[in-house]
Amino acid sequence: MGNLVLILGVALWAGAHLFKRLAPDRRAALGEAGKGPVALALLASIILMVLGYRWADPVWLWVAPGWMVHLNNLLVFIGFYLFAVSGLKTRLHQKIRHPQLSGFKAWALAHLLVVGTLQGVILFGGLLAWAVIAVISINRAEPDWTRPPEAAGWKEGVAVVAALFAMLVVGQIHGWLGPWPFGGA
Secondary structure (H helix, E strand, O other): OHHHHHHHHHHHHHHHHHHHHHOHHHHHHHHHHHHHHHHHHHHHHHHHHHHHHHHOOOOEOOOOOOOHHHHHHHHHHHHHHHHHHHHHOOHHHHOOOOHHHHHHHHHHHHHHHHOOEHHHHHHHHHHHHHHHHHHHHHHHHOOOOOOOOOOOOHHHHHHHHHHHHHHHHHHHHHHHHOOOOOOOO
16 A cells, blocks of 8 residues: 555656646646646655655665665765755856756765665656756757856855755754664664
8 A cells, every 4th residue: 555655656656747848738728727736746745755754665676785874874964955956056166967866866876876675666766757857858859058157156155055054954854753774873
């Protein structure tokens, strides 16, 4: 039951995010009024993913070696950093077309490497697949990319600090709700 709920949650997440790309005329016809239902679908998808993940009996496919936690944390940091790059419009944002989706892919891959259960593959593999499909669909729909204007160099430092802060806060919350993410505990 848990895996089915988890699959429904991942599918709803992907469908809500890809709705604009898969059915652009239909989404455009909804206009501003379409934002509410999409937001509700995304909220429902998160609830389904959390419940499905918690309800699923773990089926172990592999056990990650202890050192993998460090690779996981590096990839998660890169994910947070790329989100900060997007928000701050740093110099790196001029080189990476989809920093948020790239960061999301780093986060999903990090978790896929260390969570060796079937529900981990469903959740993190499914979300990684969605992010890859999202990048491909955006690039096909909008092949021309105008690079953002030159950014101040100091923004990179702010992005690093923001990513470290976010990682520490999210890591602490992660430890309260689930496994300690930094190893050694």
